[in-house]
Amino acid sequence: MNRAASAKAPRVKGWCPGAHRPMASGDGLVVRVRPQMSRLDRTQACRLAELAIGYGNGVIDLTSRGNLQIRGVDQDRHGALLEALMDAHLLDATAEDEARRNILTTPFWGQDGLTENLYPRIVAGLRALPNLPAKMGIVLDTGAQPLLSLASGDFRFERGAQTALILRADGAVTGMEISPDTALSALADLAQWFVDSGGAQAGRMRRHLERNALPDGFQGHAPRRTGTTPQPGPCPEGYLLGAGFGAVDARGLIGLFADDAVVGLRCTPWRLFLLEGASKVATDCFVTKPGAHILNVHACPGAPLCEQGEIETRALAEALATRMPKGQSLHVSGCAKGCAHAGPADVTLVGADGKFDLVRHDAAWDEPSARGLSIDDVFKELTQ
Ligand code: SF4
Structure with a gap:
């Protein structure tokens, strides 16, 4: 049975959060910005990073739809943040316009x-x-x-x-x-x-x-064959950089724009962002080379950052990343909603009552093959 139908199913909101209508999370409001054409020019990118430091916790989430989220915003500072986003041309005129402009653009x-x-x-x-x-x-x-x-x-x-x-x-x-x-x-x-x-x-x-x-x-006309998912490294438009779990360090981002050749930032749904105009990049904050394990695992913010989170997610995902057999995907989800990865993974660990449910080759909301595992159980199951 799809567990979304069960009494323990996570709350699914009937709206998509944005900047006008932010989502409340365990660490404050999550203010989602939808860049036009999934791109920010250098002024906008630096300003967004400054706002993430000034109003949020200094981390910008890069979402699976190529949007950017400032986390940890106090409710009483939300209005001032909206004004700043509007000044930077990063905000739609109304909540309705923002909700309708749900467009992911290729980088x-x-x-x-x-x-x-x-x-x-x-x-x-x-x-x-x-x-x-x-x-x-x-x-x-x-x-x-x-x-x-x-x-x-x-x-x-x-x-x-x-x-x-x-x-x-x-x-x-x-x-x-x-x-x-x-x-x-x-x-x-x-x-x-x-x-x-x-x-x-x-x-x-x-x-x-x-x-x-x-x-x-x-119908009637086939699309071109889909290409392989890009990896960090140089590309004709600039340089692709990876952010583990899609968490972009705002100070590290500002540092990238010290290079005058960088003219913008394009968002992707793959935990990569494209630094437009860059030919080489020196940074400790982001993944610059292909093959990093951290880019192969999915983990939402989990507890305590998300109020629906039943477990801490990212430390465990990092610990397990290098133990996964080559080519196998891992998803650690704070609850059965599965925000970090809307699909099957070879292994999905789902928080439930402070323990872990294990789902194999399916999605976070699907029926687990084992329930109520401790962390020790999880390591045993995955290294057998
Ligand atoms: S999947 Fe993670 S981010 Fe999504 S609601 Fe559950 S705990 Fe929160």
Whole structure:
């Protein structure tokens, strides 16, 4: 049984937190910033880091949808932080605009202008879309090769295998051929079909398509083959840097901008950020080379930082990272909600009543193969 249906299931909020509507956590408010095109220019990046130090705990979360979160904000300073974010052009005008602009953009754009062309057109049309469930999002996976197929999203703009551009409903194998001029109307049509066919009950496109046939007009064109997930190191746009668990040290981030060649920061869903314009990087704060174990494990903040956390997560994940067999994935989750990794891992440890449930080859919310393990039990189970 999916444990989300059980009485012990974690509380799932019916809205997506943002800056206007922050989420309360064990260490204060979590204020989520959604950068336009998943990018900040150098002024914005440095300002966000200063605000994380001045208003938060000095750590910025890089989320699995390429957003950035300031943690540990006092409720009574939230208004002042919003003003500062607005001054830095890091805040939407209203909470509704912020909630609708749930768009993950590939970090690899700039070759032919397609992504830069599409993004403002889609943003301009968001208010005209029908009301969709809060968790639904758009993915602009329009670099030379799709890379975001595993990232959470419901409406996927991708390069086609035989066509320049497609819009694909998440969960469908193929999508509809579109052009930049028809992208917005195609998105509106697909969103309207989702609503009219009762999609709100399923909440997400993929779940809806498990029980409902997508009309032929929305499919028929295959996407290009998905590329491999990038690793830390140089790339044509700059330099990719890794942040273990997506925790970006704000002071370390400011230090990276001492290099005048660095013009911006692009966010990714892979615990990597792209330092735009950098050709080499010297830092102790971030992962600069491929193959680091820490980038292969998932762990949410857990207890005591998250009020739903049943266990401390990251110290254990770090301790176990190097013990995992090569190529096997590990997810340590403070509760069954599984925020750090929305999918299966080879091994998932889930906090429950201060102990650990062990789930193999499934997600945090799935049925465990063992329950109520102590830390010693966990080490024994994983080193057998
Ligand atoms: S999975 Fe982790 S971050 Fe998410 S609600 Fe549970 S304890 Fe909190």
